[in-house]
Amino acid sequence: MELKWTIKFEADRDREFARWISHTVGGERIRHCLQCGLCSASCPLSLYMDYTPRRLMHLSREGFKEEVLSSASIWLCTACYACMVECPKKINITHLMYALKERAILEGFYPKRFPIPVMARQFCRMVRSSGRITESWLILQVFLRSAIWRLLGMSNLGWRLFRAGRMTMKREKIQRQHEIVTLLDSVAETRKELAL
Amino acid sequence: MKYAYYPGCSLRGTGRAYEESLLAVFRSLEIEAQELDDWNCCGATTYLSVDELTSYALAARNLALAERERMDIIAPCAACYLVLNKTQRYIRDYPDIKTVVSRALTAIGLEYRDRVRVRHPLDVFLNDIGVKAIAAKVVKPLKGLKVAPYYGCQIVRPYATFDDQRNPTTMDRLLEACGATVIPYTLKTRCCGGSQKGTLPEVGLDLIRYLITEAQKNGADVIATVCPLCQFNLECFQKEASGQLRDAQFRRDPLSIPVLYFTQLMALALGAPGVTIGMERSLVPIEPVLAAKEIAYA
Numbered sequence: 272m273e274l275k276w277t278i279k280f281e282a283d284r285d286r287e288f289a290r291w292i293s294h295t296v297g298g299e300r301i302r303h304c305l306q307c308g309l310c311s312a313s314c315p316l317s318l319y320m321d322y323t324p325r326r327l328m329h330l331s332r333e334g335f336k337e338e339v340l341s342s343a344s345i346w347l348c349t350a351c352y353a354c355m356v357e358c359p360k361k362i363n364i365t366h367l368m369y370a371l372k373e374r375a376i377l378e379g380f381y382p383k384r385f386p387i388p389v390m391a392r393q394f395c396r397m398v399r400s401s402g403r404i405t406e407s408w409l410i411l412q413v414f415l416r417s418a419i420w421r422l423l424g425m426s427n428l429g430w431r432l433f434r435a436g437r438m439t440m441k442r443e444k445i446q447r448q449h450e451i452v453t454l455l456d457s458v459a460e461t462r463k464e465l466a467l
Numbered sequence: 468m469k470y471a472y473y474p475g476c477s478l479r480g481t482g483r484a485y486e487e488s489l490l491a492v493f494r495s496l497e498i499e500a501q502e503l504d505d506w507n508c509c510g511a512t513t514y515l516s517v518d519e520l521t522s523y524a525l526a527a528r529n530l531a532l533a534e535r536e537r538m539d540i541i542a543p544c545a546a547c548y549l550v551l552n553k554t555q556r557y558i559r560d561y562p563d564i565k566t567v568v569s570r571a572l573t574a575i576g577l578e579y580r581d582r583v584r585v586r587h588p589l590d591v592f593l594n595d596i597g598v599k600a601i602a603a604k605v606v607k608p609l610k611g612l613k614v615a616p617y618y619g620c621q622i623v624r625p626y627a628t629f630d631d632q633r634n635p636t637t638m639d640r641l642l643e644a645c646g647a648t649v650i651p652y653t654l655k656t657r658c659c660g661g662s663q664k665g666t667l668p669e670v671g672l673d674l675i676r677y678l679i680t681e682a683q684k685n686g687a688d689v690i691a692t693v694c695p696l697c698q699f700n701l702e703c704f705q706k707e708a709s710g711q712l713r714d715a716q717f718r719r720d721p722l723s724i725p726v727l728y729f730t731q732l733m734a735l736a737l738g739a740p741g742v743t744i745g746m747e748r749s750l751v752p753i754e755p756v757l758a759a760k761e762i763a764y765a
Binding site: 296316319346347352353392398410431432435437438439446454458459462 | 477479481483506507508510511515516517518519520521557561564566567574575620621624625633657660661662667670703747748749750
């Protein structure tokens, strides 16, 4: 058997990342974390995580960017907010998970054909083009781009939902679509201007 | 008082039964609700994880539209309810977000002045109408029907807007007013996995299975939900979730329990005819249960 060294050194830290996490929306109180572990205890998914929320909070505020962004935990979070309710220091943990996800997608920290970023991208595209989401089309597009084989396994369920009138091929669309496009472009512009 | 009804995308797709039954309850309780003019997707949890700032602007368009009509919003979908609430709070707390949102709204000729309240049907039924008024209108009491009340996450968390965060009871009280027996259900606010069933199926199935087995163990005839995604998860993957169990007994006798929206049960008790409340859209039929309890159904 070989021993695996997991010691981390000062030099491994990414200070920019640590600064970013404590200045991002929701990260204001991350330095107050006591490491009490109530977040991990209340998390229904911590069982499946490589780094539990408690460890993730500590690693990110110390600047271990690689470990944090390549961790499976940030993709496992379902945003159920259990951790946030229990946190004695009122740290916005769920929101930080969102921030970490956003950053991981931005910097490409995910495996090829990983369904979560694919779904996020398709979702945003559909909002821009229709203003509303048509679930059947979204699901179809996500699986076509990430895991075609799983569509076969789901065809039976799809058919039953279709027969019950719960899946439709008709696309939902709002009337004033141009407003959504203007809105989205305006956000992008302001963000650039204020460097947010 | 008139409300702006904000259905959200799911109620036009997999959650159609929710919309049909909710509108039936509105009619029975004489609640005046008008669909929000040209509403758009709130962004849900998905948009938040890729582009947070933009998602607030999207949600704020709906808030501004309702504000222009001077009405409170009723948002039945749990994700919409939370996103709209969260957007209000973040605009209040973060000046940068406020700047981005108000510039975006100005570009489309709207304005948001924080004068609108976002409400959930549970809140409106209990606090605006009241248990007594509802009980008085019940024509078909759900006598003997044992219901497991499942709230899920985003109605009570992270903001305790109208109920306790660890042991909410709004739905319990409404269903009891309709004559049903509400069973103790300790997992009432545990997560159903959200979209995890689609993206990481093994994990999603585990979470779904806990919730169903617990309800069956406590003797529930039906699970009542308040969220389209919870309802979808709990109803559509019962067979798959049983297949995962090593216990041979579950293989022979797979998990099977009807999962309805709380509004469907309320509409039934308030005497709405069956065809308009979406019962026929269920994949696990409720009819055998109702027949066994001798509850008349349409």
